[in-house]
Amino acid sequence: MGQKMIDENDIWVLSYYRVSEISGALFFGRIARSVKPGPIQHDLTKHFSDEALHAWYWTDCLERLGEKPLKLQEAYQDQYLSAAGLPANIMEILAITQVFEQRVIQQYARHSQIPELQIPVLETLQRIMIDERWHIQWVADALRSLAPEFGKDLIDQTIQRYRQADQEVYSKTLQEHEERIVHLVEKRGGK
Numbered sequence: 040m041g042q043k044m045i046d047e048n049d050i051w052v053l054s055y056y057r058v059s060e061i062s063g064a065l066f067f068g069r070i071a072r073s074v075k076p077g078p079i080q081h082d083l084t085k086h087f088s089d090e091a092l093h094a095w096y097w098t099d100c101l102e103r104l105g106e107k108p109l110k111l112q113e114a115y116q117d118q119y120l121s122a123a124g125l126p127a128n129i130m131e132i133l134a135i136t137q138v139f140e141q142r143v144i145q146q147y148a149r150h151s152q153i154p155e156l157q158i159p160v161l162e163t164l165q166r167i168m169i170d171e172r173w174h175i176q177w178v179a180d181a182l183r184s185l186a187p188e189f190g191k192d193l194i195d196q197t198i199q200r201y202r203q204a205d206q207e208v209y210s211k212t213l214q215e216h217e218e219r220i221v222h223l224v225e226k227r228g229g230k
């Protein structure tokens with residue numbers, strides 16, 4: 040057998056991305072099924088489809104690297120409920136989605152900057168980030184459209200509350216999985 044293309048930590052990180060995309064697809068599928076017909080339902084359905092496709096992209100990426108995805112029980116967003124509470128309405132769902140999608144694109148952009156990154160990983164990151172930019176835009180537009188109903192100040196406060204929760208979740212994730220992800224920082228030259 041030849042030399043492994045990626046190490047165990049890389050396999051874990053890519054599998055973690057994959058399971059988080061699966062969780063997103065399942066969440067958005069349930070929400071898209073329950074909201075009233077209209078622009079938000081339309082875009083949520085596309086978002087659901089994108090998340091499922093992203094999970095496939097990570098599965099395919101791992102297989103192109105000669106690996107299989109690890110069976111992980113926890114996704115990043117699974118921790119949001121304890122940190123932020125259950126969203127009470129569509130505005131809160133969109134607010135937490137906006138914060139989460141911004142975290143995702145930041146993480147993927149950081150990961151894509153690793154020197155000598157394997158081509159399948161870089162291609163997958165770049166491909167997904169195209170969709171992530173659209174996710175951030177459509178959610179921002181939807182939140183603006185909800186301002187007459189909920190008020191811009193309440194929407195801004197809700198986004199800020201979820202940003203604080205996200206920072207808590209991100210810090211906790213870094214601590215809990217430091218041994219898995221420290222190599223990402225090291226490969227980037229300590230940034």
